[in-house]
Amino acid sequence: MASIGQILLAGLSLGSVYALTALGFVLIYRATNVVNFAQGEFLMLGAYFLFTFVEGAKLNYGVAAVIAIGMLGVFGLLFALGIYYPLRNRSFLPVIIATIGASIMFQNGALAIWGSSPERLRPVLEIGGSGGVTLGGVFFNYQYVIILAVTLVLMAVQYAFFEFTLLGKKTQAISQDKDMARLLGIPVTGMIALTFMYSTVLGGLAGMLVAPIFFLQHNMGSIPGLKAFSASIIGGFGDVRGAIVGGLALGVLESFGGAFISTVYKDAFAFLLVIIFLLVRPQGFFGEKVGEKA
Amino acid sequence: MRMATFKPGHWAILGGVVAVALLPLLVTGRYNTNVLLLAGAWAIAALGLTVVLGYAGQISLAQASFFGIGAYAIGLGTVHYGLNWWLAFVLGLVVAVTGGIILGATTLRLGGHYLAMVTIGFQIIFTLVMTNWSALSGGPDGITRIPRPPFFVPLNTAQRYAWFALAATLLVALAVHALRDSRLGRSMRAVRENEIAAEALGVDTVRVKITAFAISAVLGAAGGSIYASGFLYIAPDTFDFGTSVQFLAMVLVGGRESVAGSVLGAGLLTFLPEWLRELKKIYLVVYGSIIVLVIVFMPEGLWGFVTLLSRSLVRPTPIPPARGALPMGGGRPAGEPVLVIENLGKYFGGLKAVDGVSFTVRQGEVHALIGPNGSGKTTILNVISGLYAPSFGEITFLGRSVGGQRASRIARCGMTRTFQNLRLFRELTVWENVLIGAQRAGGDETAIRERAASAIEFMSLTILAHNRARNLPYGTQKRVEIARALAGVPELLLLDEPAAGLTQSEKQDLVEIVQQLHARGLTMLLVEHDMSLVSQLSHHITVINFGRKIAEGAPERVLAEPAVGEAYLGNREAARA
Numbered sequence: 083m084a085s086i087g088q089i090l091l092a093g094l095s096l097g098s099v100y101a102l103t104a105l106g107f108v109l110i111y112r113a114t115n116v117v118n119f120a121q122g123e124f125l126m127l128g129a130y131f132l133f134t135f136v137e138g139a140k141l142n143y144g145v146a147a148v149i150a151i152g153m154l155g156v157f158g159l160l161f162a163l164g165i166y167y168p169l170r171n172r173s174f175l176p177v178i179i180a181t182i183g184a185s186i187m188f189q190n191g192a193l194a195i196w197g198s199s200p201e202r203l204r205p206v207l208e209i210g211g212s213g214g215v216t217l218g219g220v221f222f223n224y225q226y227v228i229i230l231a232v233t234l235v236l237m238a239v240q241y242a243f244f245e246f247t248l249l250g251k252k253t254q255a256i257s258q259d260k261d262m263a264r265l266l267g268i269p270v271t272g273m274i275a276l277t278f279m280y281s282t283v284l285g286g287l288a289g290m291l292v293a294p295i296f297f298l299q300h301n302m303g304s305i306p307g308l309k310a311f312s313a314s315i316i317g318g319f320g321d322v323r324g325a326i327v328g329g330l331a332l333g334v335l336e337s338f339g340g341a342f343i344s345t346v347y348k349d350a351f352a353f354l355l356v357i358i359f360l361l362v363r364p365q366g367f368f369g370e371k372v373g374e375k376a
Numbered sequence: 377m378r379m380a381t382f383k384p385g386h387w388a389i390l391g392g393v394v395a396v397a398l399l400p401l402l403v404t405g406r407y408n409t410n411v412l413l414l415a416g417a418w419a420i421a422a423l424g425l426t427v428v429l430g431y432a433g434q435i436s437l438a439q440a441s442f443f444g445i446g447a448y449a450i451g452l453g454t455v456h457y458g459l460n461w462w463l464a465f466v467l468g469l470v471v472a473v474t475g476g477i478i479l480g481a482t483t484l485r486l487g488g489h490y491l492a493m494v495t496i497g498f499q500i501i502f503t504l505v506m507t508n509w510s511a512l513s514g515g516p517d518g519i520t521r522i523p524r525p526p527f528f529v530p531l532n533t534a535q536r537y538a539w540f541a542l543a544a545t546l547l548v549a550l551a552v553h554a555l556r557d558s559r560l561g562r563s564m565r566a567v568r569e570n571e572i573a574a575e576a577l578g579v580d581t582v583r584v585k586i587t588a589f590a591i592s593a594v595l596g597a598a599g600g601s602i603y604a605s606g607f608l609y610i611a612p613d614t615f616d617f618g619t620s621v622q623f624l625a626m627v628l629v630g631g632r633e634s635v636a637g638s639v640l641g642a643g644l645l646t647f648l649p650e651w652l653r654e655l656k657k658i659y660l661v662v663y664g665s666i667i668v669l670v671i672v673f674m675p676e677g678l679w680g681f682v683t684l685l686s687r688s689l690v691r692p693t694p695i696p697p698a699r700g701a702l703p704m705g706g707g708r709p710a711g712e713p714v715l716v717i718e719n720l721g722k723y724f725g726g727l728k729a730v731d732g733v734s735f736t737v738r739q740g741e742v743h744a745l746i747g748p749n750g751s752g753k754t755t756i757l758n759v760i761s762g763l764y765a766p767s768f769g770e771i772t773f774l775g776r777s778v779g780g781q782r783a784s785r786i787a788r789c790g791m792t793r794t795f796q797n798l799r800l801f802r803e804l805t806v807w808e809n810v811l812i813g814a815q816r817a818g819g820d821e822t823a824i825r826e827r828a829a830s831a832i833e834f835m836s837l838t839i840l841a842h843n844r845a846r847n848l849p850y851g852t853q854k855r856v857e858i859a860r861a862l863a864g865v866p867e868l869l870l871l872d873e874p875a876a877g878l879t880q881s882e883k884q885d886l887v888e889i890v891q892q893l894h895a896r897g898l899t900m901l902l903v904e905h906d907m908s909l910v911s912q913l914s915h916h917i918t919v920i921n922f923g924r925k926i927a928e929g930a931p932e933r934v935l936a937e938p939a940v941g942e943a944y945l946g947n948r949e950a951a952r953a
Binding site: 172189 | 482485486488504621672
């Protein structure tokens with residue numbers, strides 16, 4: 083039985099991955115009211131891009147990551163143009179379905195390109211043949227530490243971006259009232275495209291971070307993607323803090339649930355929890371009440 | 377001449393029977409027959425989605441779990457517990473109905489992507505349980521040597537079983553098609569188009585949604601049972617989230633609102649991988665792209681696209697002629713209280729939208745509720761009709777206390793309404809809109825149709841009956857709303873700003889309509905801004921400002937009151953100007 087500290091560390095880093103993916107959901111939702119069920123696929127793509135450059139092209143990790151991020155950005159732009167833009171004035175249902183269709187397409191595209199056998203990516207850091215260091219009885223896997231650090235830095239940068247830059251304020255304006263933003267001369271379409279690009283990068287980064295821990299497979303993104311969506315509901319859908327808190331909470335819960343309750347039903351906790359939340363407190367931790375006005 | 381009585385529906389049935397008879401003969405080889413079987417089983421489950429998604433407009437990403445419940449009922453029931461096939465089949469349906477009702481009940485609180493998430497959760501938990509609870513399910517290895525159902529002839533060859541499966545598919549398709557234009561089917565489509573309007577017209581939206589989920593679950597399970605005995609082997613990974621997505625894709629690619637669409641979609645998506653097999657690895661990419669392309673460019677699916685092209689060719693059957701005058705409720709002596717409001721209040725948090733209003737609407741009168749913008753008139757109407765629960769106060773309608781009851785309940789007591797911002801069932805025709813309204817007063821289909829026809833004739837909409845509501849001009853849409861409300865033969869009709877946005881001549885028409893309805897004894901409560909209209913039509917006026925009643929009485933007296941002029945125009949100087 084692993085120690086509490088060990089489980090907590092694993093839970094927090096897993097939770098960071100959910101949080102990053104959930105943030106992608108939330109940012110797109112705030113800007114466009116679209117729930118992007120293909121968000122998990124961005125995670126898978128990020129992992130595969132990194133894999134291709136590190137293991138295939140034998141590039142240095144940093145260089146590979148930068149190229150992968152660039153590619154994810156382009157991919158996000160194409161996604162916005164190909165899926166969101168033609169459907170932007172339609173009701174939620176066709177849009178949800180189109181994103182699900184896109185996710186089928188991406189998964190199978192990955193299957194065609196990278197094959198069906200699981201791939202493994204070498205750890206980013208290995209010092210003296212060990213992938214981590216033991217401190218106070220807890221084994222700190224370097225990859226977990228990297229995940230936590232990257233997530234922390236990203237959150238700080240994003241917070242600063244939204245609060246202190248004009249571009250960030252414009253993004254917020256669009257999420258509040260698109261028409262008004264347009265009247266004020268904010269290039270709404272361009273900003274939405276930018277949001278898609280950023281969200282794709284966030285999702286992809288989550289994938290790049292877990293790539294050395296998980297096996298790489300064409301369907302590796304779908305369950306984490308759905309869990310991230312659950313996390314954002316638990317946190318309060320549409321709320322940035324909610325996505326982060328919900329993601330971390332879910333990761334920790336899953337980690338402890340897996341250790342103390344049942345390993346095989348680990349994946350069920352997230353979905354049970356989200357169903358309970360939706361029925362009992364649909365607004366989550368931070369969100370506003372859901373409901374239609376007559 | 378005889379052929380003239382052979383309707384398109386009969387042709388479709390004939391075509392279906394021929395297809396069922398010929399397909400197993402034309403598709404040969406064990407492998408291909410199995411694909412055909414699969415298409416049949418999948419089509420049955422997809423038809424379940426036609427009901428829940430196509431008709432009722434509720435998303436479900438859990439259809440594969442119901443398919444799995446049906447398959448496991450057969451597998452476990454016959455192999456593990458030695459039950460008769462048909463008994464196991466029925467048990468599977470019972471379990472599925474229970475699951476469907478549970479999922480349907482969540483729509484009480486959730487819709488849209490939240491509902492999607494709940495159904496996904498249900499689906500994933502189902503797969504996990506079936507994979508890991510080996511004692512129950514046989515675990516990831518599944519169940520083998522599943523028997524075929526006992527039938528009049530032994531179904532011991534793939535071909536015979538294919539006939540059986542396709543015949544079942546045809547039966548289900550016909551039943552789902554018949555559902556579409558039944559009372560329940562219309563109510564489902566009303567819920568899809570506008571839940572609030574459906575509720576206000578007496579459709580119990582909760583019951584309708586739960587029923588839709590239950591039917592969908594039953595069809596999912598039936599498809600699963602047929603699947604299990606077709607392939608003689610089942611394993612949990614067949615019934616996972618991916619399969620649910622696939623069911624959804626079938627319905628959307630084919631066309632979600634019609635039976636033909638779902639069957640087409642199921643057939644296409646079953647056979648497509650076989651046809652694309654030569655593309656090897658990229659076939660699934662092509663498959664995904666086809667789904668995306670169809671959704672983006674053919675919003676109503678392939679079949680919707682076909683009907684769109686053929687719409688100009690097929691002439692719809694004319695609506696039945698109206699027999700006799702528009703039926704009216706009533707039968708109470710004039711002047712008797714119909715609706716009594718006592719000290720009614722509605723607070724939204726700290727906002728006192730309605731704050732202690734009392735008035736009485738009497739039999740046979742046109743009672744006008746007036747007041748400046750934001751004074752609380754529409755809120756009062758929404759509380760009376762049950763869309764909002766009152767914060768306090770009493771509402772008595774025809775002697776029954778109805779405050780806080782659900783809108784559909786109140787509507788069924790005899791109250792219907794129109795809406796300030798149109799709430800038509802936009803994708804449905806005028807005829808269908810009014811039929812749904814006519815369902816409120818009960819009776820059989822003939823009675824419903826007769827009432828609807830006379831309401832349509834009364835509102836001079838006969839020639840527009842087969843137009844979709846959304847394609848009509850604004851003024852006409854308002855007339856459709858009134859026809860829809862009248863077809864339910866209300867005891868009290870609530871009109872929420874019926875003149876707003878109408879042209880002068882349309883307003884004159886409206887005055888005549890209201891006067892005619894009054895002459896026939898209909899009691900009406902009218903919220904309106906147009907003062908000349910109010911003074912022409914009403915017998916009694918209640919004036920509201922800041923959520924309180926400031927004046928009440930006969931029109932000429934009330935409109936002359938200084939407080940009323942002030943409420944509207946600020947002060948008397950402005951009133952003079």
